[in-house]
Amino acid sequence: MPKEREWLTFTDWGKTYGEVVYASLLGRSFIILNSPDAINELLEKRSANYSDRPVQMLAGELVGYSSFMPLARYGERYRQGRKIMTGALNPRETSFTRQIVTQKTAQFLSKLFYSPEDARLHIRWIVASIAFQITHGHAVESFDDPLVRVAEQCTHEFSFLASPGAYLVDLIPALRYLPAWLPGNGWKRKVHEWRENAERLRDAPYDFVRERMTKGMAGPSVTASLIEENPNHTVEEDTLFRYMTGSFYSGGADTTVSSIESFFMAMILYPDVQRTAQMELDKVIGRGELATWEDMAKLPYVKGLLSEVYRWNPVGPLALPRNVTNEDEYKGYRIPVGATIFGNSWGVLHNPSLYPDPFEFKPSRYSKADNELNPDPRLYVFGYGRRACPGKTLAEDTMFRVVTATLALFDISMPTDSQGRPIKPDTTFTGIIAHAPPFLCEVTPRFPNTNTLISQLTQ
Template structure:
């Protein structure tokens, strides 16, 4: 006898659970006067309309029809998308007391365990303790102590570019990771086959994937945690073991290394060592706090800096005229007899403007990590319900024509022509690139320092040339939490025999 069901019988329990869950949500009284947004379907809302690739482009397009503050719903979960600088400033900065929490991401937070990492940590005592510890090492004054370390590692990167320029992209991550591991754990990365580098790289990639709002259906439907692993829709349960392992490795392995070094009396100066050494009797609670804080600092400072440096190389391959102007300034200020240092920064106005444009043109976090409304609120006559996920579209702000004229073009000079009469035109993009309110990235000064010295040294030493691209077109980058340039080729060659000898000599002297 032919079955009357058009779907596989194995999916019937999942379908029944979904219908029951949606019916419960429907029974709740829906809030009125929500911000406008695309029309959804009964029960499931906008679930089938949510973009999976480059969502910041879609949200920006929706804003043209619905305005700078929009509401969408996914299986009853409200999401408020913020597409303008004013809305972000009014809510996340000025009303930060209500919007400093993070959403409950079931997969990335609960299953994988990142709910204890600083970027995802709920607003409370554990968050405040981590924040206080991290700002002690990551503040603008504190980061100066790491500048000589940064200069040393970037000189080593220059030597790698000299020897094997075609591998520039593969060499960026170990270079930045070597700096951040030294800062956070006092660990000196080995030249080849270092065991810590793959641990950091895997954990960063997994984190970026598992914390994207909407990436896992179980975040909107926690009831899926009860379905068997073999059923369709349970892929997240099969991935959980792998992701959790990488999270535990980046949390425990570098920390345990430092702990053993401290016990032997051989630990190098670092953030983690300073935490352990100041405790006479390290409790399990403090041990847990210190592990997550040091791991969070490493992760936050590494992958975002790597992505930004990749964008720099990409921009230089598309805009050679920008590169020429920066090199002219470097030759004038620094000369060809040495490499630039942090002492030159105040005199390198164009190079600083170029760095600002890197932050603006392809922001590392196009959608800032989502916030959560802790209580009901009203804004512009609209209700923002308690528990709503707040999604700041930083890309839309940094590419708003009225704020940044000709936004798709990479143009550092926009930051040199600012006038006090128009402070709202071409503001510092760091205000939007590193998060908002009480969730601003604590590692922004360290990341900015690393990027500055990297850009200054690379442009002093090398010419970057690439195939002609569509510089004025939308740059469709990767679509995880971080935005990275697509695969691209470029030729990297030393600017002269003099600079080639300078690179070799500077690394030999280290």
């Protein structure tokens, strides 16, 4: 099994062996789904059989992420946690979350104006700020916030710990009993530290809210509501609440960071796309004005731009793997119980028969009337079936607000070196949540009074 950018290898396998590929390694079965039909039939229509997670010995069992929602096994405890999350992020009741997204976007624009060189840091700040405000009622003033540092550290560690095939102990669990000095077992020297960090992510934000509630200082949040609505909750329920609220950040924030970074990179590489989107915003909304939630239907090109961001660099190229609960059959293929299933979202979204010129960033592709081409990328970006992202609406709201506001007030361009040569970004996206290497960009105000416009938003 490949250890990095697995989706590229799996896509090549699909071209050679077909839409369903079977691989065996050390007695374990792996199945890769490379087509929309296979993904839809198995992960959506038969989701009851494909909603479990495989045991990940290092990230899940030894470090402890199996108790957080993204890696939790499918069962009653997972269903309870997901019910809480979907209730808290109800797409039909968005007034609370949209108010926070609007407020944080205004602050993001201000940061972008005063220190444009730190654009990537501001991206991470706004996503962290929205997540902590909604989940814990905590206003994140800077990226150096102690709760954010814990969450970011865990996000970083989870990204390499949970990568398929990264650690041999995931394939040979008995290696956990062998000493750290053996080749391939060096992870044992770090596992205690990683587990402590995961426990801090579970406890520190939750205890912060409880302490503020005791002092009568807690603002509205998902965590405060959970505690208030369940005053006599058991120790077991308290543990569930901790893991579930801790999962809001670990399960969703980094994906939104990836999407916003991809937007900035695309604007650097495709300036004509940026200008076309700005022209539409200027014409429909007004120069220097910000789009509202009701304006999306009036902005077909901007809507296509958002769709193309999701497709061009899908944040979860393979999603997280599934475990087969019962033996199954698909188009004559036997799918054994216990097999690990990957839905190759990246392969689907870069299939030229579905998306012509798949490596080009082309928002106009979604304006075509032919529904057989360029299907909605969101079908393959936010997860599948009973494991679909419960924060999908919040993520889309954040993207819409950040993208339209940034385009309305700023130009994003490619920087140059001291010799005037363009500094092109590296588009090698890697990781279980796909990120490109750090890149530079120039962010400049579009209007002489941009600062005044932003000041009016933040008052």
